[in-house]
Amino acid sequence: MTNSIEEIGDSDCIFIIGSNTTENHPVIGTYVKRAKQKGAKLIVADPRVIELANKAEVYMQMLPGTNVALLNGMMHVIIDENLQDNDFIRDRCENYHQLVDIVKDYTPERVEEITGVSADSIRKAARLYATSEKASILYAMGITQHSTGTDNVYSIANLAMLCGKLGKDGCGVNPLRGQNNVQGACDLGALPNVFTGYQPVTSAPVVEKFEKAWGVKLSDKPGLTVSEMMKSAHEGGIKALYIMGENPMVSDPDTKHVKESLEHLELLVVQDIFLTETAELADVVLPASSFAEKDGTFSNTERRVQRIRKAIPNVGNSKADWEIIVDLMNKMGYESHYNSVSEIFEEIASLTPSYAGITYERIEETGIQWPCPTQDHPGTKVLHKESFSRGKGLFKPVAFQPAVELPDDEYPIILTTGRNLYHYHTMTMTGKTEGLMNIAGENYIEINPINARKLDIESGDFVKVISRRGAVEVKALVTEIVDENVVFMPFHYAIGSVNMLTNSNALDNITKEPELKVSTVRLEKSEIKKPKRVENAS
Known part of the structure; x- marks a missing residue:
């Protein structure tokens, strides 16, 4: 996030696109509701009528995969009506x-023809965002999980x-991270093209710095993304894979392809805390500790580095992730010894400019937001206040490109995926919680009443959902939350997994992120019968 979570509550206008905030980020959702209660205006763009859509001044129910067209349309209105911030553009941007x-x-x-959103709604949203003093944009994987992410x-x-909404309190471009330490993992180099702090592996001075610190020769070539790894494993390029805290047998697209790749x-x-669907395929399972151990x-998502502390003893033979990794390094010939996690953090700070001023003592009670370059620096609440990291902000205009897979006669319906309130990622933990499973224990598909009537389907009936990659049978939830010829399934569930259907070949050209939010399917009424209701005997 360029800004901070608390600022959301003080925004005058919040534009939410590609984020079901109250279900996927419920704590941040409370800040949105708080801002709304204080008079903030709300704009929501989403293929589904999510909870916040009903609270919005402008709700735009767009076709999945048409984000660029919608945003370009808003910018067209802003420029056409001279609502842009000309001073900000002149002083701080280029390529306008x-x-x-x-x-x-x-x-x-x-x-309107591309997205299905009315021209009037586009104009209203553009005017509202551009004319608000404090306007914040929130987005999540509804934006990034596309071939055009x-x-x-x-x-x-x-x-x-365009509207000068960066470098100011209550404004900003604020991606909401999908899990609790995704930001930290990226910060510390869990990406194929960077070391810690986003220092590129292609930079000779950067490589030299890490070689000196670690006493080894390092590659200056970017590695593979997850989607590229699976493809390489399938083709025999990658021979061994080490997976930590991830469950691609449920979370990754085209489950059949994933299984074949791993096999x-x-x-x-x-390495995981439970025997996941992926761990069941493993030759070796390394039992890791949970956050509480x-x-x-x-x-976190606002760049705040926070302490976590051991609350309970390790269960069984499990170890902390860092202990497992250090043991492996030593057994594989790289001598490495740390006495505590604080020693590791000191090394991180010494090699990572954005973390350089953070110490365990400074975050004993309250976390610090990076960049924090020195130990007398308070941390950074708002990015880009005076200038952008590259100097002037570069406009990168793009033309709309449709999704890779579009409806046709054989697969006429768009399938989009997401999460629900009750489960976390692939249910590794929440699937073991009885109360949550009683509420949301099996997968389902949201179907518009018009499509349901065509197949004589009612809520609770089983539906066969078929794509070019596979088929699953799940219960129908007939609802007007989704539009006609659009269906939605959550991705949490291993049984009736939506990722049996999604496309692993439609990737973003730069990030290689799969297009999980747009696939095409057809629906058939299943032979599985809805369980009969049994009346209590009186």
């Missing part, structure tokens, strides 16, 4: 004229710069 050239063709009427993010940044490996090692730090 190219943006004008691209978005001039995205009239609200043309965008990078273009979607560029477009959000373009909109914020092609000569060695699969899984270890010390360390998490870096």
